[in-house]
Amino acid sequence: MPSNGRPPQPQLRAAAGDAILVINSGSSSVKFALFSTKDPPARLWSGAIDRIGLAHGRFHAVDAAGTTAFDETAEVADHDMALHLLLDAIDRHTAGDGLAAVGHRIVHGGAECDCATFVTETLEARLREFVPLAPLHQPHNLAGITAVRNARPDLSQIACFDTAFHHGMPHLATLTGLPRELRDQGIRRYGFHGLSYEYVVERLRSEEVDVDGERVIVAHLGNGASMCALKGGRSVETTMGFSTLSGLPMGTRCGDLDPGIILYLLTEMDLSADRLRHLLYEESGLLGLSGFSRNMQELLARPTDHSALEAVAYFCYQARSHLAALTAVLGGLDRLVFTGGIGANAPMVRADICADLGYLGVALDPTRNTAGARVISSAAGRVVVEAFATDEEQMIAQHMRRLLAAQPARQVA
Structure with missing residues (x-):
């Protein structure tokens, strides 16, 4: 190596x-x-x-x-x-x-x-x-x-x-509370959705946003969901860690969970490892809480269904909590970007997540948010809040072109 x-x-x-x-x-x-x-x-x-x-x-x-x-x-x-x-x-x-x-x-x-x-x-x-x-x-x-x-x-x-963008995270951000010898065996925090975060950074730079000078949080919210804190245009903390289970609740994944629950399910409820894996990855999150759907759009379309309301409220509550925690790592917040299928297209979710974050300088313009404008923050807010679609495919294509450009022109045996 x-x-x-x-x-x-x-x-x-x-x-x-x-x-x-x-x-x-x-x-x-x-x-x-x-x-x-x-x-x-x-x-x-x-x-x-x-x-x-x-x-x-x-x-x-x-x-x-x-x-x-x-x-x-x-x-x-x-x-x-x-x-x-x-x-x-x-x-x-x-x-x-x-x-x-x-x-x-x-x-x-x-x-x-x-x-x-x-x-x-x-x-x-x-x-x-x-x-x-x-x-x-x-x-x-x-x-x-x-x-x-x-x-x-x-x-x-x-x-x-998807993990590559987070390779520069500070050492402390990669640690878990487990013994050091387990880290030496690869048990550490990696981070995911990196291609999406990288696209957002490059797009902001192309629009002459001072990404290097701003404290930025990007919320990639979709069937898989995470957030990333950026300082100097680089990942310094993210909500996903060792696996794609951690952090925010997702379509079918549980998000952060007290490890004592895992032990209880294994020892007291006799779940097998395979059954537990299926439960955590494929039966939890929005699907498990609502009882019928992992799709945020379907849940929002049933405003009188208690289980649907609860699933959406839990998602937004957890997202708001994680967002606030990331500001502690950054020492404040200058820009918040919503992306991913939910982040770019669900104004009700964006509004709920940003509710009560006025103390951070976050204030949405309800009209612009509902209309799907690019910038959805109000003039009263100190933090610029944006919502736009990510493009991981474009990011992959750019990486491919750079790599191919560094290679000789034709394949040889």
């Missing part, structure tokens, strides 16, 4: 091509985006292959203008078939020299992966060690790599990590 802690870059060469493909593989879907290799990369397509493994799958994409490029029904048995279908469609529907590389969002890169890197067998083996830390994501991220290799073994693949 080099002295800088980064894994050595394998001597791969990019294939000739005028497009790069970004994929995000889930359990029953593959989301994708096709970009040019220009600087910055220009989005050509966005789409998904949904309902993998079911009889009536859907393969759809829109072009850069939002016009439907194609929308087909297809029976897609597995990720291998999905990637064959996608790569064949790219060949059919695009002109030019084809793909230069395929990039993957990988949720967990561990302590050694702090930058985008070419995929090798050694890297894949190391990433499989982190499946227990991100069981809802990591196996499917890796399945996408395998599927691309099966479809196009000569095509270069690049891994981009």
Whole structure:
């Protein structure tokens, strides 16, 4: 391992091509985006292959203008078939020299992966060690790599990590209260949603916001949810830690939990490790509290349902508490950015989270917040509050282009 802690870059060469493909593989879907290799990369397509493994799958994409490029029904048995279908469609529907590389969002890169890197067998083996830390994501991220290799073994693949952005966190922010020897075995806080946070930082910088001089909190709120405190444009603290379970409650994940509850469930209620894992990752959060849905939009659409109201209120209460705690790390707050599916699109949730934060200088303009304006803070507030969509795919494409630009032009054996 080099002295800088980064894994050595394998001597791969990019294939000739005028497009790069970004994929995000889930359990029953593959989301994708096709970009040019220009600087910055220009989005050509966005789409998904949904309902993998079911009889009536859907393969759809829109072009850069939002016009439907194609929308087909297809029976897609597995990720291998999905990637064959996608790569064949790219060949059919695009002109030019084809793909230069395929990039993957990988949720967990561990302590050694702090930058985008070419995929090798050694890297894949190391990433499989982190499946227990991100069981809802990591196996499917890796399945996408395998599927691309099966479809196009000569095509270069690049891994981009959600954990990489947090590598510069202060040492104390990475610690847990467990014995030191366990940290030496990898039990530490990593942080996630880094590609989203990195996109927000780069977008603010491109708009000449003084990110380096401001104290910023970004709230990435979606089916997975976390917050990140930024100082000097870098992550100094985040709500997710060792695994994708911690911090805020999420669609189906519990968020922070008294570890005594875990012990009680194991010893007094005789839950097996597998049953407990399923409970914490797939039956808790908004779904568990409401009893019927993990979808915030569905919960907000039932304002007279007590369980729905309680689930939303708990989510906002926990988010407000975590947000306030992050300001202690920063020593105050200058800018708050809401992003993610909930953060960018749920004004009621934003308003509830920001309620009673006037002592921090946070004050929303109700009209601008409800209308979905970019800046939603009022003139009376000291803190700038914004809401806009993140773009992790764009961030991956930018990492890919930088990595490919540093490589020789054509792939060799």
